[in-house]
Amino acid sequence: MAxxxxxxALPYINGIKHxxxxxxxxxxxxxYARFMRARGNEVMFICATDEHxxxxxxxxxxxxxxxATYCAEQHEIQKDIYKRFGLSFDHFGRSSSQQNxxxxxxxxxxxxxxxxxxxxxxxxxxxxxxxxxxPDRYVEGTCPHCGYERARGDQCENCTKLLDPTDLxxxxxxxxxxxxxxxxxxxxxxxxxxxxxxxxxxxxxxDSKEKDWPVLVTSIAQKWLKEGLRDRCITxxxxxxxxxxxxxxxxxxxxxxxxxxxxxxxxxxxxADAAPEExxxxxxxxxxxxxxxxxxxxxxxxxxxHTVSFPATIMGSGEAWKLVDYIKGFNWLTWYGGKFSTSxxxxxxxDQALAEFPADYWRYVLIANAPETDDSSFTxxxxxxxxxxxxxxxxxxxxNRTLKFTQSKFGDAVPAGGDYGPAEEALAKALxxxxxxxxxxxxxxxxxxxxxxxxxxWVLGNQYLADEAPWTALKTDPERAAAITRCAFSLIRLFAIxxxxxxxxxxxxxxxxxxxxxxxxxxxxxxxxxIRAIPAGHAFTLPDVxxxxxxxxxxxxxxxxxxGKA
RNA sequence: GGUGCUGUAGCUCAGUUGGUUAGAGCACCGCACUCAUAAUGCGGGGGUCGGUGGUUCAAGUCCACCCAGCACCA
Numbered sequence: 001m002a003x004x005x006x007x008x009a010l011p012y013i014n015g016i017k018h019x020x021x022x023x024x025x026x027x028x029x030x031x032y033a034r035f036m037r038a039r040g041n042e043v044m045f046i047c048a049t050d051e052h053x054x055x056x057x058x059x060x061x062x063x064x065x066x067x068a069t070y071c072a073e074q075h076e077i078q079k080d081i082y083k084r085f086g087l088s089f090d091h092f093g094r095s096s097s098q099q100n101x102x103x104x105x106x107x108x109x110x111x112x113x114x115x116x117x118x119x120x121x122x123x124x125x126x127x128x129x130x131x132x133x134x135p136d137r138y139v140e141g142t143c144p145h146c147g148y149e150r151a152r153g154d155q156c157e158n159c160t161k162l163l164d165p166t167d168l169x170x171x172x173x174x175x176x177x178x179x180x181x182x183x184x185x186x187x188x189x190x191x192x193x194x195x196x197x198x199x200x201x202x203x204x205x206x207d208s209k210e211k212d213w214p215v216l217v218t219s220i221a222q223k224w225l226k227e228g229l230r231d232r233c234i235t236x237x238x239x240x241x242x243x244x245x246x247x248x249x250x251x252x253x254x255x256x257x258x259x260x261x262x263x264x265x266x267x268x269x270x271x272a273d274a275a276p277e278e279x280x281x282x283x284x285x286x287x288x289x290x291x292x293x294x295x296x297x298x299x300x301x302x303x304x305x306h307t308v309s310f311p312a313t314i315m316g317s318g319e320a321w322k323l324v325d326y327i328k329g330f331n332w333l334t335w336y337g338g339k340f341s342t343s344x345x346x347x348x349x350x351d352q353a354l355a356e357f358p359a360d361y362w363r364y365v366l367i368a369n370a371p372e373t374d375d376s377s378f379t380x381x382x383x384x385x386x387x388x389x390x391x392x393x394x395x396x397x398x399x400n401r402t403l404k405f406t407q408s409k410f411g412d413a414v415p416a417g418g419d420y421g422p423a424e425e426a427l428a429k430a431l432x433x434x435x436x437x438x439x440x441x442x443x444x445x446x447x448x449x450x451x452x453x454x455x456x457x458w459v460l461g462n463q464y465l466a467d468e469a470p471w472t473a474l475k476t477d478p479e480r481a482a483a484i485t486r487c488a489f490s491l492i493r494l495f496a497i498x499x500x501x502x503x504x505x506x507x508x509x510x511x512x513x514x515x516x517x518x519x520x521x522x523x524x525x526x527x528x529x530x531i532r533a534i535p536a537g538h539a540f541t542l543p544d545v546x547x548x549x550x551x552x553x554x555x556x557x558x559x560x561x562x563x564g565k566a
Numbered sequence: 567g568g569u570g571c572u573g574u575a576g577c578u579c580a581g582u583u584g585g586u587u588a589g590a591g592c593a594c595c596g597c598a599c600u601c602a603u604a605a606u607g608c609g610g611g612g613g614u615c616g617g618u619g620g621u622u623c624a625a626g627u628c629c630a631c632c633c634a635g636c637a638c639c640a
Contacts, residue, residue: 219570220638227569227639300637331571332637369579374572375636382578385592393605401602408601448579452590459607466607471600545603 002293004041005285005322006033007264009298009306010050010095013074014059016081018340018349019378020333023366024299028328028447030087031367032295034501035442037088038522044285047082048093048267049075052241053256054135058175067240071096081350085359086504091274093267095259100266104242104259108234110317111191116198117234118190124237125153125165129178133186133237134165138175141168186237187248191258193229193312201315202229202308205323214372216300217329221307232309234258261310265321288320295326295445303329328445331371333378346563356558357550360503361387367502368451380558384550390455391506395495396547398461399510402488403542409474410485416536418483427464427487428527431457431494435523438498457498461491482536489514489534497523506546513543 008029011017026047033045051071060070071094079092094100111117125134139153144167152174153165165171172179192198206221234255235244241253265286272282285292296306306327314321334340340347353362365386369376406415434457441450465488473481492510497520500507508518514534523530 216571223570223638304638334636337635373579377578379578382592385578388603389592392603397603397605399602401605403602405601452580455591462606463608465601466599469599469601474601547603549603 002041003285003289003291004033004036004043005289005292005294006036006043006045007294007296008045008047009296009302010048010260010263011078012053012055013049013051013071013078014055015074016077016349016351018347019353019362019366020335020340020347021299022085022350022362023333023370024330025297025302026082026087027085027363027366028330028370028445029295029297030085030089031363031447031501032297032328032442032445033088034504035522038497038500038519040521043090044268044271045088045090046093046264046267046271047087047089048091048095048263049078050256050260050263051075051094051096052238052253052259053236054138054238057238057240058138061175068096077351081354084354085350086363088504091267091271093263093270095256095263095266097263097266097270099269099273100259100263101242103266103269104254104262105245107262107313107317108189108244108254108258110319111313114316114318116192116195116316118192118231119187120190120233121185121187122233123166123183124186125171125181126184127173127175127178128180128182130173130176132175133184134173134175134181135236136165138173139165139168139171139181140174141165141171144169188233188252189235189244189249190231191234191309191312191316192231193308194231195229198312198316199225199229202311205311205315206307209327213327214329216331216373217303217307217327220300220303220329224304224308229308229312232257257305257309258313261305262313286322289322292322293325294322295328296324297328297330299330299332303327326445331373331375333366333369333371334375335377336379337377348562352562357387358505360506361391361547364391364451364503367447368455370447372446372448380555380562384555387547388549390458391503392547392549394455394462395458395499395506396545398458398465398495399492399513399543399546401465402485402492403513403540405471406485406489406540407542409471410482412539412541414486414489414534414536414538414540415482418477418479418481418486420483420487420531423464423468424483424487424531425528427460428531430460431527431530434460435498435527439522442501451502454498454502458495461488461495464488464491486534486536487531489538489540490531493520493533494523494530496520509543509546512541514538514540 006029009025011021029045033043037043056071057067060067063070075094082092108117125139127134136153140150142149143151151163151168153163153168166183170179171181173181203225206218206225210218235252236255237251238253239251241256242259244252244254268282268285272280298306306324311323314323335347338346365383368386434453438450438453438457441453468484470481470484473484493514493516496507496510511518511520
């Protein structure tokens with residue numbers, strides 16, 4: 001039994017995420033985790049909230065809370081939403097955990113011991129009234145190039161010129177508006193990436209992945225390498241974070257981008273510590289774990305950190321920590337071709353989505369249109385169309401017609417009598433090919449293709465019923481009608497198993513109608529046996545409508561509510 | 567300004583290392599069926615593959631330039 005380690009990029013603590021964040025890492029990671037578990041692999045699926053950094057501190061201030069309380073609350077809110085989306089994390093941790101403090105400090109100590117950390121003095125803007133240092137983007141002022149009065153310290157969004165905070169005319173704090181600012185010298189730690197040895201290591205590692213990782217991932221990594229790595233400042237003048245803990249660094253913490261990926265490991269330790277009586281071994285997933293296959297899921301903005309910075313940390317430790325084996329990167333999901341925008345009320349957030357429709361509707365449509373090769377457009381019309389056609393008409397109605405027909409003609413149990421013939425043989429053969437393709441696409445994490453196969457498999461069920469027409473056979477050959485019905489029941493079970501990674505709740509309902517438990521193993525036996533899985537006499541119940549359709553009026557209402565096109 | 571990605575039927579997208587009449591789903595039209603959430607099945611119409619110019623016996627598929635959109639970087 002192979003061991004599979006899966007991590008999803010960590011959602012930032014600051015606010016509820018929208019559908020684009022969900023489909024960019026957590027949801028596809030979940031589909032993969034569920035698939036791998038069904039195949040009998042031992043799976044460790046890890047995610048967490050990314051809690052450190054200035055945005056969290058400022059959001060806490062805006063909410064009138066201290067940052068620790070704010071983060072604790074927001075963590076619970078996000079955790080609950082993901083649970084309701086059916087995300088099957090083995091552990092959903094927090095980057096502010098004690099475990100992460102310890103591991104982050106451990107990695108920093110190892111990097112330091114290996115000569116990869118350097119102290120430097122840099123200049124930072126300090127806001128006397130706010131009592132804090134201000135990162136570049138939190139200093140505002142007038143742009144020296146275009147005169148725009150609300151230019152940020154890192155860039156003027158009016159003329160797009162890049163700036164230094166010291167370039168701004170009449171600089172002020174974006175936090176309080178205070179103009180009582182001064183430039184101070186402050187000491188910081190830098191991770192030495194601009195170093196031939198480190199670069200060569202990363203380069204050859206990326207080169208070795210060139211042929212099997214997605215182009216999106218390797219091209220971004222290669223671009224960074226080509227431009228030459230730069231030393232990165234890994235500490236900040238903030239109170240909220242992992243303390244640097246060396247003399248002269250009181251009140252300083254590690255930069256959020258240094259500690260966040262380490263939380264993948266730390267969250268696994270959190271998982272172990274959560275159940276001491278079970279004596280869980282977190283380290284076997286991460287240390288000297290050559291038999292583990294580790295896959296990371298993330299959107300494209302996270303790729304540089306996972307292909308360069310974090311691997312440099314791992315490699316630089318000189319210890320046998322696990323490096324990623326495969327990175328699945330995603331492009332952006334767009335809202336009618338544009339950006340999701342909170343301020344302009346365009347797009348749907350994860351909590352709103354769940355208030356409107358069951359999680360599986362979103363899971364299906366999002367995965368079927370996952371932005372794998374390019375940015376992908378989400379529209380309410382497309383969403384409703386796919387739910388209605390694929391989930392309601394093709395899958396839901398197949399289950400419904402089979403169960404209703406059987407109940408009205410044969411009663412509450414699967415009928416006996418009759419035999420399978422050429423039609424079932426042909427069906428089994430067609431299923432064989434489709435299941436093989438589906439399995440291969442899921443293994444390769446090619447979701448658009450996988451879902452096209454899944455849908456084609458559902459269609460085979462309807463084709464079979466239309467061709468064999470048990471309602472007609474019933475009049476002349478009731479035994480044959482019984483055999484066709486039995487086969488259809490086995491198809492319901494099979495469809496549920498094959499669909500479960502994507503739509504676990506619907507799959508569970510289908511299995512429940514047949515009195516079967518959830519979490520059935522992925523099929524390995526021949527399809528000939530699969531279509532005989534439900535024997536005569538097997539009891540069943542008729543569930544409510546599996547998938548309710550979304551009518552045009554509802555689409556119009558949602559368009560109004562969430563800001564569709566125009 | 568630099569770099570990268572993208573531009574294929576009304577819509578959303580597939581198109582292996584260049585090779586028979588360019589594919590799928592939706593939408594549309596027609597037919598069949600009636601077990602079913604008017605659901606399903608079958609068939610059909612529809613594209614000079616962003617533009618121009620090259621390489622080649624042969625290009626959506628390689629090269630150059632141009633146009634458009636998006637992203638990242640300086």
